[in-house]
Amino acid sequence: MHNKNSDLFDVRLDNVSKIFGKQYAVRDLTLSIYKGEFFTLLGPSGSGKSTVLRMIAGFEEPTSGVIYLGGEDVTHVSPNRRPTSTVFQNYALFPHMNVAKNVEFGLMVRGIPKSQRSKQVSEMLEVVQLGDKAERNVRTLSGGEQQRVALARSIITQPTVLLLDESLGALDEKLRKEMQSELKRLQREVGITFLYVTHVQEEALSMSDRIGILAAGRLEQVGTPEDIYYRPRTRFVADFIGGANLLTGIGRRVDDHRVEVRIGEMKLHVDQASATIHEGNEVVICIRPEKISLGPAAVGMENQMAGSIEAELFKGVAYQYQVRLSIGHQIRAQVPARIEGSEVLVGWNSSDAIIVE
Amino acid sequence: MPVKLQSFSHSGAILRNARVSIGRRRDLGVLPASLFMALFAVIPLLLVFLWSFYQRHGLWMAPPITLENYEVITSTDRLPVILRTIRVAVVTTGIALVIAFPAAYFFAYVANLRAKVILLAAFTVPFIVSPLIRLFALRAMLGRTGIVNLIAMGLGITREPIGWLLFTDFSIYLGLLASYLPFSLFPIWLALEGIDRRLFEASADLGGKQWHTFVYVLFPLALPGIFTASMFMFVSIMGEMAASLILAGAGKVLIGNMLLNVIDTANFPLASAISSLVILFMVFLIAAGEVFFRISSLFTPFNR
Amino acid sequence: MRYRWTRLILWVYTLAILTYLLLPSFYIIGISLDSSGLGLISTTPTLKWYARLFNNQFLLDAGKLSLTVGLATMASTVVIGLVTARAYRYLRRKSLFIIFMVLPIFVPGIVIGFDLIVYFKFLRISGGWLAIWLAHMLWVLPFIFIYLLTTLSSLDPNLIDAARDLGAKEWQAFRYVELPLISNGVVGASVLSFTLSLNEFIRTFFVQGINMTLTTYIFGFIRTGTEPTIFAMSGLITLLSLMMLALAALLAFTGKRKMSI
Numbered sequence: 024m025h026n027k028n029s030d031l032f033d034v035r036l037d038n039v040s041k042i043f044g045k046q047y048a049v050r051d052l053t054l055s056i057y058k059g060e061f062f063t064l065l066g067p068s069g070s071g072k073s074t075v076l077r078m079i080a081g082f083e084e085p086t087s088g089v090i091y092l093g094g095e096d097v098t099h100v101s102p103n104r105r106p107t108s109t110v111f112q113n114y115a116l117f118p119h120m121n122v123a124k125n126v127e128f129g130l131m132v133r134g135i136p137k138s139q140r141s142k143q144v145s146e147m148l149e150v151v152q153l154g155d156k157a158e159r160n161v162r163t164l165s166g167g168e169q170q171r172v173a174l175a176r177s178i179i180t181q182p183t184v185l186l187l188d189e190s191l192g193a194l195d196e197k198l199r200k201e202m203q204s205e206l207k208r209l210q211r212e213v214g215i216t217f218l219y220v221t222h223v224q225e226e227a228l229s230m231s232d233r234i235g236i237l238a239a240g241r242l243e244q245v246g247t248p249e250d251i252y253y254r255p256r257t258r259f260v261a262d263f264i265g266g267a268n269l270l271t272g273i274g275r276r277v278d279d280h281r282v283e284v285r286i287g288e289m290k291l292h293v294d295q296a297s298a299t300i301h302e303g304n305e306v307v308i309c310i311r312p313e314k315i316s317l318g319p320a321a322v323g324m325e326n327q328m329a330g331s332i333e334a335e336l337f338k339g340v341a342y343q344y345q346v347r348l349s350i351g352h353q354i355r356a357q358v359p360a361r362i363e364g365s366e367v368l369v370g371w372n373s374s375d376a377i378i379v380e
Numbered sequence: 381m382p383v384k385l386q387s388f389s390h391s392g393a394i395l396r397n398a399r400v401s402i403g404r405r406r407d408l409g410v411l412p413a414s415l416f417m418a419l420f421a422v423i424p425l426l427l428v429f430l431w432s433f434y435q436r437h438g439l440w441m442a443p444p445i446t447l448e449n450y451e452v453i454t455s456t457d458r459l460p461v462i463l464r465t466i467r468v469a470v471v472t473t474g475i476a477l478v479i480a481f482p483a484a485y486f487f488a489y490v491a492n493l494r495a496k497v498i499l500l501a502a503f504t505v506p507f508i509v510s511p512l513i514r515l516f517a518l519r520a521m522l523g524r525t526g527i528v529n530l531i532a533m534g535l536g537i538t539r540e541p542i543g544w545l546l547f548t549d550f551s552i553y554l555g556l557l558a559s560y561l562p563f564s565l566f567p568i569w570l571a572l573e574g575i576d577r578r579l580f581e582a583s584a585d586l587g588g589k590q591w592h593t594f595v596y597v598l599f600p601l602a603l604p605g606i607f608t609a610s611m612f613m614f615v616s617i618m619g620e621m622a623a624s625l626i627l628a629g630a631g632k633v634l635i636g637n638m639l640l641n642v643i644d645t646a647n648f649p650l651a652s653a654i655s656s657l658v659i660l661f662m663v664f665l666i667a668a669g670e671v672f673f674r675i676s677s678l679f680t681p682f683n684r
Numbered sequence: 685m686r687y688r689w690t691r692l693i694l695w696v697y698t699l700a701i702l703t704y705l706l707l708p709s710f711y712i713i714g715i716s717l718d719s720s721g722l723g724l725i726s727t728t729p730t731l732k733w734y735a736r737l738f739n740n741q742f743l744l745d746a747g748k749l750s751l752t753v754g755l756a757t758m759a760s761t762v763v764i765g766l767v768t769a770r771a772y773r774y775l776r777r778k779s780l781f782i783i784f785m786v787l788p789i790f791v792p793g794i795v796i797g798f799d800l801i802v803y804f805k806f807l808r809i810s811g812g813w814l815a816i817w818l819a820h821m822l823w824v825l826p827f828i829f830i831y832l833l834t835t836l837s838s839l840d841p842n843l844i845d846a847a848r849d850l851g852a853k854e855w856q857a858f859r860y861v862e863l864p865l866i867s868n869g870v871v872g873a874s875v876l877s878f879t880l881s882l883n884e885f886i887r888t889f890f891v892q893g894i895n896m897t898l899t900t901y902i903f904g905f906i907r908t909g910t911e912p913t914i915f916a917m918s919g920l921i922t923l924l925s926l927m928m929l930a931l932a933a934l935l936a937f938t939g940k941r942k943m944s945i
Contacts, residue, residue, distance in 0.1 A: 619792015
């Protein structure tokens, strides 16, 4: 029996839960990953993302729920029979084999004859740009090279889904950035669905077609990087990605596009068509630090108030200020140029703020 | 908390693999060893315990149940042997602890990896190379024409061969130490290895001097190892008979020798009683060790 | 500077103890080469006592038995030990199990020996090579289990997962990934088990019945005084055992190296 839409989805999780002892590691997770997309599961440590990966790979069995790969129910299938391939965090390269032997392993255990294997191996090594290192012992390779061997080894078996478990974690900053674009390029070239797991939001935002935010075993939001960043649906997502300023007030819908939020004496406006606001209930506004203007730049903005600067942080690309607003809240503002003085005008546009749950 | 297991849904090409219940079935491998141990270590022990309450019946044993075997053990002519064994055991254990501790310290904190492997292997020699052969050698070494006397006379320390090297308590101690020192070393070393080094740093950081750290941090944490070491030494010596036989001759009898004699006379119930006593004593020590010193903590390095 | 002295003292101290422990073994080898056969060490070594060994039929029979039991013990303990060590990782009551496995080492040989003869008598197993083999397995298994446990602990479990993830079946993962990496440990365990079996005396003494192994043969002579060939026999066993012990240690060490990246 094929699951409907198996042509669109490569991976589908249906109400999957995993309990360790008495704790829920993953709770009622329902998720679909499209064919050929680069999907990232993002969440803090302990959120259950590695558990999800292991369940898809077959190293853990869900306590309840069903997992579909390419339309087939694989919930109880052992890892070696699943069309997935995993790139481990520490790469797990076989230390007693050289590069070529590592890469051809998946083919060898499938019984593919030597002659055919060699050809595929050299082609694959070219793709990851390690063609000249085929005979080398894996121990002599650098971290980045080892990772490429791990990738080659996994991709050569032509899995339906490639699972990457925080694979860039062991690399330094510069190498990380290089590998990020490398991974993206590879995915485009090979066309396989990638499921990447990480806790580094910047990575998720730059590489993914879609992101799923996981917290305490629950899926908080799924969407494109822009969706997640500019339209966070919950407080957690807003705070986890990019840092957010959250202001709580009493909400009232003005018209189809506008919501008025009262905090103390101040009336703030938010352009939000979607949220249903119950008159007089508490709502939370979220504004990104870089969308807040200080000083002269704040003049003319729809939402304005006075604030006093409490701290300054130099971030290289911008200055970040901790500002205490006249309404009492403390916010973070990110501006391109340094602000002199301690009392400053703070402002932002209604279109830059959103309501979150 | 309800745990639902999804029923198998049918699928086309991918086969069911029952062994996917990962984690549950994979510990089955301990069965053969467990079975073997249970069959040949545990059951005999229990049977012997049972038989210690039987009586002699021809060349074998039979009920009625009686306590007379245990009474015989504590009777007047057996008692000196037990007391002597306890004395020897206590002294030897004490000496062994004192000797082993610095060596254990060495292994845990001074030796590098390569030295550790080599020297540890060397320390297992007493386990491996038959104690029989070594005791044999010791007898030759300590005798009147042995090397010790040769050197002593050659250096002019004595004019006549030293007689008390052999066939005395001294020789027994020497022999026992040669055989069982590693039993004393390994548990202490294991305990020391298991101590988080940062505790020493913390102690120093808080102002403690060397001896503070030693007395208040290292020693208490080494106690499980020290207790285990003492326990193993004690029990082993109680079962030892070769040392006294080879090095001390007929006179100085230990419990081990006594047991051997009893077995020789085919008094199996009595032998069972002696055996059971030794085992019971060991069990008691293990229980006490666990309750007061948490000796099972020694094995945590193996629990990944 | 104070530390330097302490380290030095400890080194010397430990080596001194080591010497004390190893001295008797080397002494035996020394005696066996002496021509007088009186337990002295002279300056003229000879191999004549070793040559005489081969004329003694009883000795050769004992040797054959020791060898057979040794090989049987080796095969059985390494296989069972490996299976057990691999399963240990998934066990829940780890501490309990390991104490259970290791305890027999510390029960005095006499007690076990006695327990076994009455038990075998009860089961109507007569003394003979089967009894000796079982007794040896009981003695050797705990050691081999610990040895293999340490070998396996260096093995990265991700490697096995990676192999299965790439499509390898259980036996393939074992054959192509696990076995090559633990091979040093397996060989070391085999060597160790054989050596332990060869040297075992007290339990063998009890359960052997009318047979004799090399060690019990030697024991017989202690009671009746000494014969020079006994020194040679002991020397041979000791030499062999020391070499094999060194080999087992070496294999444990290089095996660990092999598995790291």
